[in-house]
Amino acid sequence: MLNNSPTPFLPSTRREFLRRSASGIGLLAFSRFAPSFLVNAASAAVPAPEKDRTILVLVQLAGGNDGLNTLVPFTDANYRRLRPTIGIPDTQVLRISDALGLHPSCAAMQGLFHDGRLGIVQNVGYPNPNHSHFRSTEIWETASASSDFMSTGWIGRYLDNACSGRPAASHDPLAIHLNTLNGEPETFIGQREHPTFGLLAGAGMRRENDETRRLLETIAGAPGAPNAEEGFLQHTLMDSLVTEGKVQTVLGSYRPAAAYPATPFAAALRNIAALVAGGLPTRVYFVSLNGFDTHVNQAATHADRLKVLSEGLAAFQGDLQAHRLDGQVMTMTFSEFGRRPSENESKGTDHGTAAPLFVMGSRVSGGLHGTPPALNLAANQDVAFSTDFRSVYATMLADWLGSPPEPVLGGKFTTLPLVRTA
Amino acid sequence: MTLSLSPQDAWQPLPAGDWNAEAARHLLRRAGWTARPAEVQRAAQEGLALTLDRLFPPSPALLPEPEMTQRVEDDMPEFAAQYMQAAPEDKRVLGRQQRERWQAAYLDLSIRWLDFAAQPENSAYQKWVLFLSDVYVVGFEKVRRTPLIYRHFDLLARHGLGPAPALSKAVSRSPAMVLYLDLAENRREAPNENFARELLELFLLGEGNYTERDIKEAARAFTGYRIRPPGEFVFAPRQHDPGLKTVFGHTGHLTGDDVIDLAYDLPAAGAYLPRKLTRFYLSDEMLPDPYLYALGGAWQASGYDLRWLARAFFGSRLFFAPEFRGNFIKSPVQFYLALLQDLDLDGVPLPRYVINPMRQMGQVLFNPPNVRGWVGGRNWINSGSLAARRTLVESVFHPLNPESLNADELRELAAAAAARRGDFAVADERFGPLVALGPGAAVRAMAGDFLPVPAGPSFQGSLETFIAGGRADPREHLRRVRRTLITILESPAYQLC
Numbered sequence: 001m002l003n004n005s006p007t008p009f010l011p012s013t014r015r016e017f018l019r020r021s022a023s024g025i026g027l028l029a030f031s032r033f034a035p036s037f038l039v040n041a042a043s044a045a046v047p048a049p050e051k052d053r054t055i056l057v058l059v060q061l062a063g064g065n066d067g068l069n070t071l072v073p074f075t076d077a078n079y080r081r082l083r084p085t086i087g088i089p090d091t092q093v094l095r096i097s098d099a100l101g102l103h104p105s106c107a108a109m110q111g112l113f114h115d116g117r118l119g120i121v122q123n124v125g126y127p128n129p130n131h132s133h134f135r136s137t138e139i140w141e142t143a144s145a146s147s148d149f150m151s152t153g154w155i156g157r158y159l160d161n162a163c164s165g166r167p168a169a170s171h172d173p174l175a176i177h178l179n180t181l182n183g184e185p186e187t188f189i190g191q192r193e194h195p196t197f198g199l200l201a202g203a204g205m206r207r208e209n210d211e212t213r214r215l216l217e218t219i220a221g222a223p224g225a226p227n228a229e230e231g232f233l234q235h236t237l238m239d240s241l242v243t244e245g246k247v248q249t250v251l252g253s254y255r256p257a258a259a260y261p262a263t264p265f266a267a268a269l270r271n272i273a274a275l276v277a278g279g280l281p282t283r284v285y286f287v288s289l290n291g292f293d294t295h296v297n298q299a300a301t302h303a304d305r306l307k308v309l310s311e312g313l314a315a316f317q318g319d320l321q322a323h324r325l326d327g328q329v330m331t332m333t334f335s336e337f338g339r340r341p342s343e344n345e346s347k348g349t350d351h352g353t354a355a356p357l358f359v360m361g362s363r364v365s366g367g368l369h370g371t372p373p374a375l376n377l378a379a380n381q382d383v384a385f386s387t388d389f390r391s392v393y394a395t396m397l398a399d400w401l402g403s404p405p406e407p408v409l410g411g412k413f414t415t416l417p418l419v420r421t422a
Numbered sequence: 423m424t425l426s427l428s429p430q431d432a433w434q435p436l437p438a439g440d441w442n443a444e445a446a447r448h449l450l451r452r453a454g455w456t457a458r459p460a461e462v463q464r465a466a467q468e469g470l471a472l473t474l475d476r477l478f479p480p481s482p483a484l485l486p487e488p489e490m491t492q493r494v495e496d497d498m499p500e501f502a503a504q505y506m507q508a509a510p511e512d513k514r515v516l517g518r519q520q521r522e523r524w525q526a527a528y529l530d531l532s533i534r535w536l537d538f539a540a541q542p543e544n545s546a547y548q549k550w551v552l553f554l555s556d557v558y559v560v561g562f563e564k565v566r567r568t569p570l571i572y573r574h575f576d577l578l579a580r581h582g583l584g585p586a587p588a589l590s591k592a593v594s595r596s597p598a599m600v601l602y603l604d605l606a607e608n609r610r611e612a613p614n615e616n617f618a619r620e621l622l623e624l625f626l627l628g629e630g631n632y633t634e635r636d637i638k639e640a641a642r643a644f645t646g647y648r649i650r651p652p653g654e655f656v657f658a659p660r661q662h663d664p665g666l667k668t669v670f671g672h673t674g675h676l677t678g679d680d681v682i683d684l685a686y687d688l689p690a691a692g693a694y695l696p697r698k699l700t701r702f703y704l705s706d707e708m709l710p711d712p713y714l715y716a717l718g719g720a721w722q723a724s725g726y727d728l729r730w731l732a733r734a735f736f737g738s739r740l741f742f743a744p745e746f747r748g749n750f751i752k753s754p755v756q757f758y759l760a761l762l763q764d765l766d767l768d769g770v771p772l773p774r775y776v777i778n779p780m781r782q783m784g785q786v787l788f789n790p791p792n793v794r795g796w797v798g799g800r801n802w803i804n805s806g807s808l809a810a811r812r813t814l815v816e817s818v819f820h821p822l823n824p825e826s827l828n829a830d831e832l833r834e835l836a837a838a839a840a841a842r843r844g845d846f847a848v849a850d851e852r853f854g855p856l857v858a859l860g861p862g863a864a865v866r867a868m869a870g871d872f873l874p875v876p877a878g879p880s881f882q883g884s885l886e887t888f889i890a891g892g893r894a895d896p897r898e899h900l901r902r903v904r905r906t907l908i909t910i911l912e913s914p915a916y917q918l919c
Binding site for chain 2: 234
């Protein structure tokens with residue numbers, strides 16, 4: 001305050017190099033509520049998991065996953081015509097039927113498919129598709145028609161409906177997001193505020209965040225705030241730091257029963273397993289995996305992303321099975337759109353429409369669902385969807401989360417036979 | 423609230439002897455977003471009067487209409503014509519396309535405004551416009567036509583330092599306002615009171631200063647205000663109720679403008695905007711009425727000149743009183759822009775990197791929760807919004823990861839870099855001067871530049887010890903200095919101005 005130096009101590013270098021780094025941020029982001037199971041210092045032991053509680057894990061493939069090179073119609077002449085250079089050769093696809101095979105990166109998922117633990121819903125989309133990342137993501141997150149603009153997400157509305165009779169005293173998070181770029185996903189926004197929190201990406205940042213937390217604890221805990229507003233801020237900050245520290249302890253003491261690959265995505269799934277094992281009453285987890293916007297030379301990038309996805313999912317499923325938690329958890333992927341069937345001039349693909357999505361779990365009705373897209377398309381034509389994404393949501397709501405779908409989705413959507421009864 | 427000055431003394435100009443660097447910091451932090459050392463020095467040298475001239479100039483710079491908004495606006499007549507002729511099923515498609523374009527233009531407008539407001543020379547005036555928009559509220563969620571939102575803000579900026587009655591009259595004709603408060607539904611045979619009520623309650627007088635009858639009669643005076651497609655204000659004389667009305671005890675064939683003039687004749691109008699001003703710039707606690715009426719009376723005598731009001735308020739002894747130093751919680755907009763200015767960074771021109779964190783911190787630009795505007799102050803803070811602020815701080819210390827960007831975003835970033843506006847993250851090289859200092863001096867320098875209140879001994883001590891613990895290894899030393907700065911920016915004190 002008394003420093004009169006006019007020299008900014010961080011001199012600006014306008015030509016600064018924009019450094020690229022894969023390291024993210026590792027920080028807990030709480031909603032306004034601190035979870036009571038952690039805040040309540042007296043109960044050191046975590047509560048016993050409720051056996052009948054089902055949990056949904058949403059995996060966002062951000063950027064628009066190329067469905068046609070994920071679930072490959074390798075016998076279709078149109079596929080070869082539309083994908084002359086980036087098509088996956090017959091010899092490399094991992095066959096799951098006479099006509100369809102998975103991308104060669106998806107060996108682990110092929111295993112899950114053969115075990116009956118992976119369901120594939122083909123050609124999922126919505127009418128009047130939008131090609132903007134931002135808008136189409138919003139449509140998937142809010143479960144709106146493409147002509148409507150909604151300010152709440154489908155999980156948020158599910159929580160609005162499912163938890164109306166919930167005791168207000170409980171602050172246990174009902175939804176948790178991991179590795180999302182911008183904090184809480186729109187999917188979680190409800191009419192009412194629900195306790196949620198986020199674990200942001202970057203295992204490598206852990207030590208630094210612990211440092212900041214400890215320093216802030218000293219600062220926030222110091223007596224004699226210079227004014228009432230700072231006192232209020234110190235108090236609020238202290239509350240969330242204490243909770244944050246306890247969550248880190250739960251995550252740090254977890255012993256996974258499967259070898260997770262060393263990717264931020266797998267680390268997030270491992271954390272989900274830790275929190276499920278810890279008995280959180282959380283019903284929905286949302287984890288984001290980026291990098292699917294493959295406009296240019298997509299082969300290597302797409303192969304890498306699918307490998308990360310496939311191996312991460314398989315490790316997660318194995319871990320849950322070993323902990324006998326697999327009956328409780330169902331995992332589902334989604335992406336804002338698939339990509340254009342005809343490849344572009346840069347050995348990549350542009351924004352498209354419908355694509356397959358995956359559903360994984362021990363209670364999944366494995367195998368193929370829905371119908372594949374018709375590929376008798378002109379150059380640059382989009383596929384027409386055959387299953388509305390809201391039918392998949394309706395299924396998860398009705399048959400997995402046990403909540404009537406209509407109030408959440410604002411309309412009736414046919415459910416699919418994706419869930420086996422326990 | 424204990425005030426150190428009487429209502430009579432409160433609004434006296436600050437004595438020249440009380441103007442110093444610390445006062446300049448207070449002014450810059452409250453009137454703008456933050457107090458950068460070079461600007462503090464300049465203001466301290468120039469004096470208060472000249473500084474206020476600069477912050478509230480006779481003709482402030484205006485945000486040019488963003489290209490995307492312009493394009494959507496240019497297309498509106500053609501679109502309206504197409505829409506009129508379209509078959510019902512095509513109308514749906516057209517309507518959808520139009521809303522999507524408005525939405526994209528809205529996000530773009532938000533980014534452009536933030537970028538404009540982040541320029542130090544524009545900061546104080548754009549904050550003033552934000553203040554006015556927090557009084558004369560319209561919301562994007564209802565209005566949806568981005569060009570009308572832009573024009574509303576442009577109107578506030580153009581009238582923002584002129585006579586307040588002219589501003590109020592212009593607002594009553596702002597197409598965004600006509601839509602937002604259903605003024606177009608206010609028909610001669612079936613008056614809609616929405617606008618008239620909010621005009622008296624929230625724009626001009628405040629509750630308790632009018633009767634229900636005043637509202638009913640005022641609503642009649644505002645009949646005939648219409649919008650012609652695609653979005654132009656028109657007065658339709660045949661829709662206007664020309665009959666006698668009685669408002670605030672005055673009877674006549676009153677028009678909407680007459681009602682506004684009559685309202686400004688009331689002392690309550692003089693006190694109303696100063697009340698909003700203190701709540702927006704000064705304190706969560708309301709000033710007692712005698713203070714507000716004292717300023718209001720003098721403001722009325724100035725002809726309700728808004729520039730006079732800004733200068734009187736920001737130049738007053740009360741504004742600089744010790745009880746208002748370093749104890750007001752920054753809004754999310756201010757938190758974000760102060761962070762950019764303090765660290766000399768450019769805003770990332772990508773909506774999801776800016777608009778989403780803004781939403782998590784509790785403020786969506788051009789879209790306050792309701793016609794009362796944002797409540798502000800302590801209401802900005804809960805453990806969720808505080809975590810969002812901390813995440814934002816962390817994010818500006820980490821370069822964007824290109825793998826997480828889609829192709830459109832990479833293009834935007836390339837364009838920003840080409841325009842030399844690509845400093846999105848704090849680079850390690852910038853810590854050179856701090857690393858050269860000893861731990862104690864480094865913490866003092868950072869706290870002195872960034873915090874509005876002096877660092878306490880445990881604040882100073884814990885950070886100093888932390889840096890000192892890594893001095894043996896230059897890389898670790900740098901890392902710790904960097905981590906210290908992050909901690910300072912995440913600390914309670916940095917949330918204050």
